[in-house]
Amino acid sequence: MPASGAVTRNTLRQQIADALRDEVLAGRMQPGEEFTVKQIAEQYGVSATPVREALVDLCAQGLLDSDQHRGFRVRVFTVEDYKGMVEARALVVDGIFRRAAVPGAVEPHGPALVSVRRRGEEAARAARGGDLNILVGYDLRFWRELCALAGNTYISEFLHRLRMQSWVFAVPYLRGHSELSDWLWTGHGEVVSALALHDFEAARVLIAAYNDESLVWAERLPR
Secondary structure (H helix, E strand, O other): HHHHHHHHHHHHHHHHHHHHHHHOOOOOOOOOEOHHHHHHHHHHHHOOHHHHHHHHHHOOOOOOOEEEEEEEEEEOOHHHHHHHHHHHHHHHHHHHHHHHHHOOHHHHHHHHHHHHHHHHHOOOHHHOOOHHHHHHHHHHHHHHHHOOOOHHHHHHHHHHHHHHHHHHHHHHHHHHOHHHHHOOOOOOOHHHHHOOOOOOHHHHHHHHHHHHHHHHHHOOOOO
């Protein structure tokens, strides 16, 4: 039946988009790497239509660029791009904290904050162990759930996009460091603890320090 076929194709489209996004975020598909719909379809053993749709979705998320004649490529972000992302992240998170400061917006022992804390603990553990593959996924979930506390899906989606793009830029450089744990942020739990105490100024200070460290790191990278 037509409805069943549509669901199957849409599901396949999402699965392909998720798989390719993971490849990009993990740095296994490098910035600037080019490929065609046909190559991806053959790689996954599927038809071209859901692959093309998945690639268009990833372009909309700012992870890929498309070229009418050459296909697609992983987006290349510059150091200046990354610095702009960090600045934008800071503004968005500050807005989240202002909304969270409204009385009753954050329950210290509510399920939402408990879940955020759990994500943060996993992200921090991966950061201390220098495990980028684990860290990226948990870090994205941490910020997405933290952002949801603001109760605005537009803010949440915007920050999620920024953080994905930040990782696309950072991962290839980070994989070149021998001591990854020296460069990875582990303050997720401290931020959650500050929010649980309604100490939003402490949370802002923690995030500001994190963003400053990110900018210092970026300045040391080759242009």
